[in-house]
Amino acid sequence: MYRLKYDPAAEAVHEAMPAAASESLTLALAEACHDPIAASQPYGEDDGIVRMIVTDQALAVLLVGETLKTVTVLQINYLG
Numbered sequence: 001m002y003r004l005k006y007d008p009a010a011e012a013v014h015e016a017m018p019a020a021a022s023e024s025l026t027l028a029l030a031e032a033c034h035d036p037i038a039a040s041q042p043y044g045e046d047d048g049i050v051r052m053i054v055t056d057q058a059l060a061v062l063l064v065g066e067t068l069k070t071v072t073v074l075q076i077n078y079l080g
Contacts, residue, residue: 002033002064005072010060013076021057021078028053029060032071036064 006014014022031039032053040051043061053060061075 002036002069002071004029004033005070007072007074010073010076013078014073017058017076017078021055021080024055025053025058025060025076028055029071029073032062036062036071040064 014025017025028039032051036051037048040053040062043050043052049064051062051064053062057079059077059079060073063072063074064070065072
């Protein structure tokens with residue numbers, strides 16, 4: 001199990017999203033905490049470190065830290 005962390009700006013975007021979009025992203029991030037590689041897709045080159053999650057209304061860029069078992073949300077774009 002990985003621990004979820006947020007960049008403060010990404011957290012602010014997530015908190016400001018409408019409830020349905022926020023819930024969908026929250027569920028996707030929870031899946032990423034169980035298996036970050038299976039629950040996400042490569043962001044650019046597939047290095048297994050920088051990943052992204054795409055939901056119907058959002059795109060989140062993640063940093064997967066194997067050593068400390070963390071998934072850090074670097075950026076969230078609300079697609080509305």
